[in-house]
Amino acid sequence: MSINAQDLRVDYQADVLLEEDAPATDPFALFDRWFKEAKESDDPEPNAMVVATVNTQGHPAARTVLLKEVTDQGFVFYTNYDSRKGHEITAHPYVATVFNWLQLQRSVRVEGRVEKISQEASTEYFQSRPKKSQIGAWTSPQSDVIPDRQFLDRKKEEVEARFADEEKLPKPEHWGGFVVIPTLIEFWQGRSSRLHDRLAYTREGEDGAWGRERLAP
Numbered sequence: 001m002s003i004n005a006q007d008l009r010v011d012y013q014a015d016v017l018l019e020e021d022a023p024a025t026d027p028f029a030l031f032d033r034w035f036k037e038a039k040e041s042d043d044p045e046p047n048a049m050v051v052a053t054v055n056t057q058g059h060p061a062a063r064t065v066l067l068k069e070v071t072d073q074g075f076v077f078y079t080n081y082d083s084r085k086g087h088e089i090t091a092h093p094y095v096a097t098v099f100n101w102l103q104l105q106r107s108v109r110v111e112g113r114v115e116k117i118s119q120e121a122s123t124e125y126f127q128s129r130p131k132k133s134q135i136g137a138w139t140s141p142q143s144d145v146i147p148d149r150q151f152l153d154r155k156k157e158e159v160e161a162r163f164a165d166e167e168k169l170p171k172p173e174h175w176g177g178f179v180v181i182p183t184l185i186e187f188w189q190g191r192s193s194r195l196h197d198r199l200a201y202t203r204e205g206e207d208g209a210w211g212r213e214r215l216a217p
Helices: 027-039 084-090 119-126 133-137 148-161
Strands: 048-053 060-065 075-080 094-101 104-118 175-189 197-204 207-216
Touching: 027 104, 048 075, 048 084, 060 075, 060 094, 060 104, 075 084, 075 133, 075 148, 104 197, 133 148
Parallel strands: none
Antiparallel strands: 048 060, 048 094, 075 175, 094 104, 104 175, 175 197, 197 207
16 A cells, blocks of 8 residues: 655645734633634534553553543543553653644644542543443443454443433543643644744743743744
8 A cells, every 4th residue: 555645735824823912921821712713613523632641661652532621720631541541641640632723724732741630520520421421431441452343332231231220320430530731832823834833831930830932833
């Protein structure tokens, strides 16, 4: 098989990202504005974000998860703690994430430390999900090798029978939220001639204040 993508090019001209249009010390305010604009675009899942982890050998892995909340602390997503990413985060609690909003010719990179959120907050969110999603969390041994699709179908039937009379299932012990506490948030706006705009915010000093710098594309 051979794929040649050398002629696939877009000259980005959708918008600009200049210092006068971006907060000097508050990247969350800019993220909030960009996220709202992504929601208003035709992006089917504006909260999709790639999360990259490393294993104990330093080998990276990346996958897409869904952002569910942004708090004063950071970016919250939920997962199976026994999954590959769960184990890798536990062993090395630092990640890099990327939001890609292609229709707006934008992306946001986040780097930071990861912590589990409280069991209470995880349970509250878990039980707010559709019942089918709750059943899915009980059904799938995420990242484990399974023999075939029928294994999942049978397990799902067992879980459905077990919780047939309940709309709010108990949260599995192995399931919950992580918060990415950022040390870097970089905003990228595509520009013509590949001379893109990049504004990077990093935490500085003991008080954790944010500083802003422009990076070359």
